[in-house]
Each structure stands twice: as structure tokens, then as C-alpha cells.
Amino acid sequence: MRGVVIRNRFEVLELVGESGQGEVYKAVDLESGQKVAVKLQLPRLFEQSHEYKAEAEDMRAEGERSTRLSHVPGIPEVHWSGLYRDRHCIVMEFLKGPTLGEALARCRPVKATTAAAVVGQLCEIIGHVHEEGLVHRDIKPANIMLVGEQGRIHLLDLGWAAEAGRAPQRAAGTGGWMAPEQFDRSAVVLPSLDVFALGCLILHMTVMAFPYGATPSSRPHLGTPVLPPDRLAALPRELRELALAMVAWEPGDRPASVKDVLALLAPLLPAPGDPAPGRALDPDPTAFYRLPGLMC
Structure with a gap:
């Protein structure tokens, strides 16, 4: 994924984490120069089509909720949410620090x-x-x-x-x-x-x-x-x-x-x-x- 540019704007730099739903990458917003986090749905492996679509729907809903709460201090701001090469993607504020x-x-x-x-x-x-x-x-x-x-x-x-x-x-x-x-x-x-x-x-x-x-x-x-x-x-x-x-x-x-x-x-x-x-x-x-x- 390194070097991939999403929506002609967000250039992926490196993988920084994974969750049950997706991979999380550090990226750079080519318009602002700021670092961003990209959460990308895991690629399809052996899942049935309906299962993979359900996972995409979960991430779509997450992007919608995250956008809805972007104004809340302490919730990462969402820059974009949508499909990238048939995988759902959420681009949000990049935060640095330990969990x-x-x-x-x-x-x-x-x-x-x-x-x-x-x-x-x-x-x-x-x-x-x-x-x-x-x-x-x-x-x-x-x-x-x-x-x-x-x-x-x-x-x-x-x-x-x-x-x-x-x-x-x-x-x-x-x-x-x-x-x-x-x-x-x-x-x-x-x-x-x-x-x-x-x-x-x-x-x-x-x-x-x-x-x-x-x-x-x-x-x-x-x-x-x-x-x-x-x-x-x-x-x-x-x-x-x-x-x-x-x-x-x-x-x-x-x-x-x-x-x-x-x-x-x-x-x-x-x-x-x-x-x-x-x-x-x-x-x-x-x-x-x-x-x-x-x-x-």
C-alpha cells in the first residue's frame, strides 16, 4: 500500500495497526500536508459475498457515525469516508500517542x-x-x-x-x-x-x-x-x-x-x-x- 494515493489526495505512508475490521495506515493529505490516519476494510479472502458486504456496511456506518461526531472534542475528525477499490475506507485525524x-x-x-x-x-x-x-x-x-x-x-x-x-x-x-x-x-x-x-x-x-x-x-x-x-x-x-x-x-x-x-x-x-x-x-x-x- 505504500505510495498508493486515495482519491488523488491521501498518500499512504505505512501500516501502523490492524483491527478486526480493517488495517490502519499513516498517510499524508497532499492538499494540506498534514498527516492523516486511513482505516481500510480488510481485503476479501474466503468470505462469502454477503459477509463481505456486511463488513463493508459496518464500516460505512462507522464512517457515518464518526463524521456525525467529528465536532466533539476528543473524537478524531473525519476527512472523508467512502469506497476505495471496493473496500470501505475512513480517512481521519492522525493522533500520536500510546493507547x-x-x-x-x-x-x-x-x-x-x-x-x-x-x-x-x-x-x-x-x-x-x-x-x-x-x-x-x-x-x-x-x-x-x-x-x-x-x-x-x-x-x-x-x-x-x-x-x-x-x-x-x-x-x-x-x-x-x-x-x-x-x-x-x-x-x-x-x-x-x-x-x-x-x-x-x-x-x-x-x-x-x-x-x-x-x-x-x-x-x-x-x-x-x-x-x-x-x-x-x-x-x-x-x-x-x-x-x-x-x-x-x-x-x-x-x-x-x-x-x-x-x-x-x-x-x-x-x-x-x-x-x-x-x-x-x-x-x-x-x-x-x-x-x-x-x-x-
Whole structure:
């Protein structure tokens, strides 16, 4: 693909990643000179024609949703979405930085202040997503990027996002991060799914556990304690009540919205001029709140 020019405008430079849906390339916009990211549907191998068309439709819908949310701070801007040589393609803002998963692999568990800063920034982003009538459905460290020295959070991959208030065509998400009702294909999609995933994120960052005995390859188990006793004891006291409420089994027992989560997190968020936390992530997401002039 190196050297290929898409739409006489976007020149592919190198492959930088892959997902279940497509290949991601770094490219350059020949009109502006800016770097862009190109997500290209995987080439057809042994799939039936209808299967490959369904995958293309998923990416087309992702491009549409991403374009719809391009104005949201923390969502990559989309430059173009369409077909390239019978493969669906999305050209978007190129972001430089580690995923949250990569950052956590070097430094975990994190302090309560860091967990609050990550989830606080995500609440700001996801609040806008919910206002647009969408639910992300796949919030996890691999879909979160820390950008710039201030650790500005960006939320990636709207491939599984769905309209709120409707039953989805199929269940989707990643095990460990999925609410119990997310495994039910007939369940209506609600913002409480994202609230649950954010609660899982707090647990993952601070005590390295998923609720109800779930794993990335298995679902939560009804009747299983939220956390084993040792993990529950290790959960930071200042986050415990909120995190456990966010991962409540019943959606109605969770905070009603990410705005409510953000309000409850507010006392834990760093203030301008605060020192960096010990064992800070790199880049440090608390800098977004601590350093004057970086908040927006």
C-alpha cells in the first residue's frame, strides 16, 4: 500500500495497526500536508459475498457515525469516508500517542487521582456522544488514546456504536467491559452500558480486575461477588462507592448519566497547580487538569 494515493489526495505512508475490521495506515493529505490516519476494510479472502458486504456496511456506518461526531472534542475528525477499490475506507485525524492499554502496561495500578482524570475526561467526551443519541458500546483501554504531553484523552473506534433507545441488530462489545444486559440481543441500547464500562475501567486501572468474575473472553456471572475480597479491599476508598455503583448489575442502580458520574468525580479531580501523582502514566492525563491553559 505504500505510495498508493486515495482519491488523488491521501498518500499512504505505512501500516501502523490492524483491527478486526480493517488495517490502519499513516498517510499524508497532499492538499494540506498534514498527516492523516486511513482505516481500510480488510481485503476479501474466503468470505462469502454477503459477509463481505456486511463488513463493508459496518464500516460505512462507522464512517457515518464518526463524521456525525467529528465536532466533539476528543473524537478524531473525519476527512472523508467512502469506497476505495471496493473496500470501505475512513480517512481521519492522525493522533500520536500510546493507547491507555499501552500506558497501563508500563504503570499499573494507578492512583485514584489518575483514574479520576482518565474517567473524568472520558465523561466529557461520552456526554457529547450520548447527546447525539449514540452509545459507544466498546469503551476499553485499546480504544482510548493519550495524546500530547498533557495526556489529552481521545476516544477511538465507533465501530460498535449504536443508536440509543433501539434494540441493536446484534450484540457487540468486548468481554470484561460489557454490561450483563449487553449480551442480550433483544435488549434496548441505553447510555447505562457506557456507564458500566467506565466503572470497569476504574476497576481495571486500580485493582486489575473485572466485575462479577468476567474476563476479556467471558461474560459476567450472576450471583458472583462484584470483586473478590482482596480486590475489593484494595479498591481506593475514595472511588469505592462510585465504582461499585457504576458496575451495578441492574442498569437502574447505576448513576443515571455520565454527567452524574462526572459530578461525583469532581472532588477527586486534580486542581490547577497540583503536583503530578506518584507513578504517573506517560503521558500523564492529570496534566489536563493540573496545568493552566490546557483545559478546554
